[in-house]
Amino acid sequence: MSRKQFVFTQGRSAIDAGFELVQRIFRVWEDSRDVLGVFCDLSKTFDCVNHEILIGKLRHYAVTGMALGPLKSYLSNIIHRVDINGIRSSGSVIRI
Known part of the structure; x- marks a missing residue:
């Protein structure tokens, strides 16, 4: 670390x-x-961007290795769910 x-x-x-x-x-x-x-407050950022494009742009700007690894790990296999009026969707896995 x-x-x-x-x-x-x-x-x-x-x-x-x-x-x-x-x-x-x-x-x-x-x-x-x-x-x-x-x-920067990034609390909702990852809900609004395509993760593959984000990782690609970071690589383009030479963000790699130890700087990119934790973010890529965080974004891998995230399950996105939606709650509307107390009803939660089953969700879908986001893979990058």
């Missing part, structure tokens, strides 16, 4: 990630350098 992995790692949490981020920002600020942060 990468030292950058915080969530789903024993003894580390999203709070630890936030703490490390703030520490890094202050170190850069103290050195009179610029800092930029990009934050």
